[in-house]
Amino acid sequence: MKTGGNGNKPEPPYNPQQPPENSSWKLIDTNTSNWISNNEFPSNKNKWYIMFAILENESLLDLRLIKFKNDDINKPQSLDDKSNFIFLNNKKYWFSWLYRWDGTNEPETPTVDKDTSKITNWKE
Known part of the structure; x- marks a missing residue:
């Protein structure tokens, strides 16, 4: 993750990357709490997802x-339009961006540049 001006504060990615055109990866709009009430997870059974996340009590680094x-x-929750978390295998993850795989079979995990936190290869 890229650091801020003084070299020790992380600079989080503020804008989600759009997947390539005609990609099987779909960005889920989590900027409103509607993504939970719209039943994103229950209505998309057996789907794969990726998210940029940190475990509770970890730093942005x-x-x-x-x-x-x-x-x-276990349970997705939203405190407000910008604070989303998921209990995944009984661990609490705060996340910023969420993508759903609409392709068939298990997808490969995309490649992320560790310095910029940008996806460099979506691995379609």
């Missing part, structure tokens, strides 16, 4: 891309 299947989710 520990931000990582995590791939999971919606069956692994």
Whole structure:
């Protein structure tokens, strides 16, 4: 993850990357709490997801891309339009961007540049 001006504060990615055109990866709009009430996970059974997330009580420097299947989710929650978290395998993850795989079979995990936190290869 890129650091801020003084070299020790992380600079989080503020704008989600759009997947390539005609990609099987779909960006889920989590900027409103509607994504939960719209039943994103229950209505998309057996789907794979990736998210930029950190475990509860970790620093932004520990931000990582995590791939999971919606069956692994204990409970998604949103405190407000900008504070989303998921209990995944009984661990609480705060996340910023969420993508759903609409392709067939398990996808490869995209490649992320560790310095910029940008996806460099979506691995379609």
